[in-house]
Amino acid sequence: VTGTSIGPDDFRRVCGHFATGVTIITTIDAQRRPHGMTANSFASVSLDPPLISVAVDHAAAIFPALEAGAQFTVNILADSQEALSRRFAEGLDERFDGVAWHADGTGHVLLDAALAYLRCDKWGEIPAGDHTVFIGRVISGEVNGDGKPLLHYQGRYHAL
Numbered sequence: 634v635t636g637t638s639i640g641p642d643d644f645r646r647v648c649g650h651f652a653t654g655v656t657i658i659t660t661i662d663a664q665r666r667p668h669g670m671t672a673n674s675f676a677s678v679s680l681d682p683p684l685i686s687v688a689v690d691h692a693a694a695i696f697p698a699l700e701a702g703a704q705f706t707v708n709i710l711a712d713s714q715e716a717l718s719r720r721f722a723e724g725l726d727e728r729f730d731g732v733a734w735h736a737d738g739t740g741h742v743l744l745d746a747a748l749a750y751l752r753c754d755k756w757g758e759i760p761a762g763d764h765t766v767f768i769g770r771v772i773s774g775e776v777n778g779d780g781k782p783l784l785h786y787q788g789r790y791h792a793l
């Protein structure tokens with residue numbers, strides 16, 4: 634079959650049947666300003682070396698900082714962080730205001746209550762349609778307590 638027979642609404646509806654966790658991808662720009670965006674396109678890619686991927690819309694506010702930067706962080710959200718997930722998907726300018734976060738010693742932006750973190754060096758980027766797939770080489774990672782993950786399915790948030 635050639636050509637595209639699926640429209641954007643059907644594409645979203647069908648893909649929405651794949652249940653995912655939710656992450657906020659963060660990075661810091663040359664002016665030391667934090668950037669963050671809700672993303673569920675996160676996937677682990679390779680064990681050796683340890684690689685992950687995330688697809689980011691070219692129109693996303695974080696995109697120039699990811700393009701220019703050398704590292705980014707995957708914050709895997711806990712089920713208590715639905716409001717944070719919404720906040721980082723709303724297009725707010727000052728989305729970090731009032732949010733508990735810190736930059737660690739290596740410049741990674743960590744959201745304090747996240748379930749887990751992956752600190753990544755940018756390993757590669759693959760333009761893919763209106764998104765770019767950023768591939769990160771995982772430098773370190775940790776689990777932050779014993780909470781449960783935030784889930785996303787059919788456009789809604791769920792808990793395990």
Ligand SMILES: Cc1cc2nc3c(=O)[nH]c(=O)nc-3n(C[C@H](O)[C@H](O)[C@H](O)COP(=O)(O)O)c2cc1C
Binds near residue numbers: 688785
């Ligand atoms: C659950 C969820 C998952 C999302 N996953 C992605 C993603 O993987 N890649 C992406 O580019 N946008 C994703 N988005 C959309 C962005 O979060 C949103 O378009 C963006 O934050 C809009 O504002 P900004 O460009 O100012 O950041 C997702 C949104 C939600 C609610």
